Amino acid sequence: MSAHFRKLALIGIGLIGSSIALAARRQGLVDVIAIATRRQETLDEARDLKLGDIYTLDAAEAVRGADLVILCAPVGAYDALARIIGPVLEPGAIISDVGSVKEHVVKVVAPHLPKTVYFIPGHPIAGTEHSGPSAGFAELFAGRWCVLTPGADVPADKTEKLAAFWRAMGSKVESMDAAHHDMVLAITSHIPHLVAYNIVGTVADLETATQSEVIKFSASGFRDFTRIAASDPVMWRDVFLTNRDAVLEMLGRFLEDLSVLQRAVRTGDGASLEAMFTRTRAIRRSIIDAGQETTAPDFGRPHEAPPEPTVTFVREHGGGDDA
Amino acid sequence: MSAHFRKLALIGIGLIGSSIALAARRQGLVDVIAIATRRQETLDEARDLKLGDIYTLDAAEAVRGADLVILCAPVGAYDALARIIGPVLEPGAIISDVGSVKEHVVKVVAPHLPKTVYFIPGHPIAGTEHSGPSAGFAELFAGRWCVLTPGADVPADKTEKLAAFWRAMGSKVESMDAAHHDMVLAITSHIPHLVAYNIVGTVADLETATQSEVIKFSASGFRDFTRIAASDPVMWRDVFLTNRDAVLEMLGRFLEDLSVLQRAVRTGDGASLEAMFTRTRAIRRSIIDAGQETTAPDFGRPHEAPPEPTVTFVREHGGGDDA
Numbered sequence A, B: 001m002s003a004h005f006r007k008l009a010l011i012g013i014g015l016i017g018s019s020i021a022l023a024a025r026r027q028g029l030v031d032v033i034a035i036a037t038r039r040q041e042t043l044d045e046a047r048d049l050k051l052g053d054i055y056t057l058d059a060a061e062a063v064r065g066a067d068l069v070i071l072c073a074p075v076g077a078y079d080a081l082a083r084i085i086g087p088v089l090e091p092g093a094i095i096s097d098v099g100s101v102k103e104h105v106v107k108v109v110a111p112h113l114p115k116t117v118y119f120i121p122g123h124p125i126a127g128t129e130h131s132g133p134s135a136g137f138a139e140l141f142a143g144r145w146c147v148l149t150p151g152a153d154v155p156a157d158k159t160e161k162l163a164a165f166w167r168a169m170g171s172k173v174e175s176m177d178a179a180h181h182d183m184v185l186a187i188t189s190h191i192p193h194l195v196a197y198n199i200v201g202t203v204a205d206l207e208t209a210t211q212s213e214v215i216k217f218s219a220s221g222f223r224d225f226t227r228i229a230a231s232d233p234v235m236w237r238d239v240f241l242t243n244r245d246a247v248l249e250m251l252g253r254f255l256e257d258l259s260v261l262q263r264a265v266r267t268g269d270g271a272s273l274e275a276m277f278t279r280t281r282a283i284r285r286s287i288i289d290a291g292q293e294t295t296a297p298d299f300g301r302p303h304e305a306p307p308e309p310t311v312t313f314v315r316e317h318g319g320g321d322d323a
Helices: A015-026 A040-048 A059-063 A075-088 A103-112 A156-168 A178-204 A208-216 A222-228 A233-242 A244-267 A270-289 A312-318 B015-026 B040-048 B059-063 B075-088 B103-112 B156-168 B178-204 B208-216 B222-228 B233-242 B244-267 B270-289 B312-318
Strands: A005-011 A030-036 A054-056 A068-071 A094-097 A122-124 A145-148 A172-175 B005-011 B030-036 B054-056 B068-071 B094-097 B122-124 B145-148 B172-175
Touching: A005 A015, A005 A059, A015 A030, A030 A059, A040 A054, A054 A059, A059 A075, A068 A075, A075 A103, A075 A233, A094 A103, A094 A122, A094 A156, A103 A178, A122 A156, A145 A156, A156 A172, A178 A208, A178 A222, A178 A233, A178 A244, A178 B178, A178 B208, A178 B222, A178 B244, A178 B270, A208 B178, A208 B270, A222 B178, A222 B222, A222 B270, A233 A244, A233 B244, A233 B270, A244 A270, A244 B178, A244 B233, A244 B244, A270 B178, A270 B208, A270 B222, A270 B233, B005 B015, B005 B059, B015 B030, B030 B059, B040 B054, B054 B059, B059 B075, B068 B075, B075 B103, B075 B233, B094 B103, B094 B156, B103 B178, B122 B156, B145 B156, B156 B172, B178 B208, B178 B222, B178 B233, B178 B244, B233 B244, B244 B270
Parallel strands: A005 A030, A005 A068, A030 A054, A068 A094, A145 A172, B005 B030, B005 B068, B030 B054, B068 B094, B145 B172
Antiparallel strands: A122 A145, B122 B145
């Protein structure tokens, strides 16, 4: 199956959109890349980075003649975008997206698309805490999963063509039902982000003196939460607005479990705490075995060298050399 | 102030103990390193790694003649250890530790120490998710904070000598009150770990089919929690048993804030969600500015290269070369 498209239209050019542009170009997957975005400033940035061939503020212009259209804007903008591009889509085109929720996307986009196009929502499970066109890099998808959630009416060869495109960028591809995707992502992604935002928020409410110490001593665990909580606020607002039911369901389970832990702390139930802290190790092991993580300590963060050895007894007895 | 000691006794030789042994040796800070640990297997491992000069299962033997003793065992073992070493400590010796809680340590250790030694509890804010003697490395403390919580009766020059020892291993050193330490660490470290353990536990309770998908798609946020939740279970059990009040206080604040977020999700209050998700960015920025974190995307995890460019139209029309 060819992974090649004549014209790729990227609507939105943040971290994911720009990474697709770079990866698709490097792998020779497209002849022409058209980039549309809402803000002139972002468009100029994309042009400076040479991410595409056509740059426009008009999504309709970008999709004209495109055989692959990928919505890379915040999910909250999809409804309006679908209304704009629907009437001008090329018959036979594949329409996809990269949003973190999928049932909602089907609900707001599908009604505005003509019967002559193939709508295959997608979600590359890849990202960093950085946003904007300059954050993208061609290796972002390598070794990462991309989930496609085609409707029942999409021919298998169309889904396979889009899957080939993602595989050519390094992704592993899996198809599933949109509702199931949303439930799995609620616990793997949305609740972790909600909790990370929440704990950083709790710190933001501490008195200033304590807050500066929190920042100083953040390497003890808190730091990792702040990375997660540094992700794009608008994107995450939209995630929680559009995957509400699955998020509330998983948040309920999380809070139930936390009450059990809270009680174990309060009653000093060491055996329960140790049992709970032990069984979580198996899941970590599975993630490393599944190639989704490295075993490098501390996430592979660089560790600086300690100072040059200090021959302290010499300095003590008559050194005085502070160099 | 000389950072040099004649004989360093390390009681316990896990990640922190072994890192101290390696860093102190490399920096020439000690003449002799004595290592005591509870299990023969761990002691053999330490010997194979050449971490010290004296190896023993008897903590009393290790501390005999030592002018610096550092407890590196789980905090739950401190009471018993203090009773064993107390009677044989060298007059004038500095006794310290590396436990994650400090008020409790003072409570269980101090009563068993003779008046002739200087007890200066310590906490190097550094670590990885790995444990055991083989997990240690000499650079672990470089650029990281070490908190000392000396009692009011400890002469300043003794605290300064221990601080010099830590600085020579690369640490930045700060002294503070034990109770204040425990409150700051509750929010920067203990609550993040509790929450991470909890979310991984919630996943462990999902049905098996969903669980394997959670592992597959863990790069979306969950993965980072599993690293934190892979830390040593016994150490963390002891942290929660011994810093109960500060943990419950901070957990209360965290849960209060989470209720507000939960309500915003339920009612679809996008403005509040976005405001909350935006203000957390400033804290992340402060942590990077404070040198406690790198700006490298995705924690500097290595990103694999995508596959070699596939000239798909050639392969499609007659290639057949799968090489």
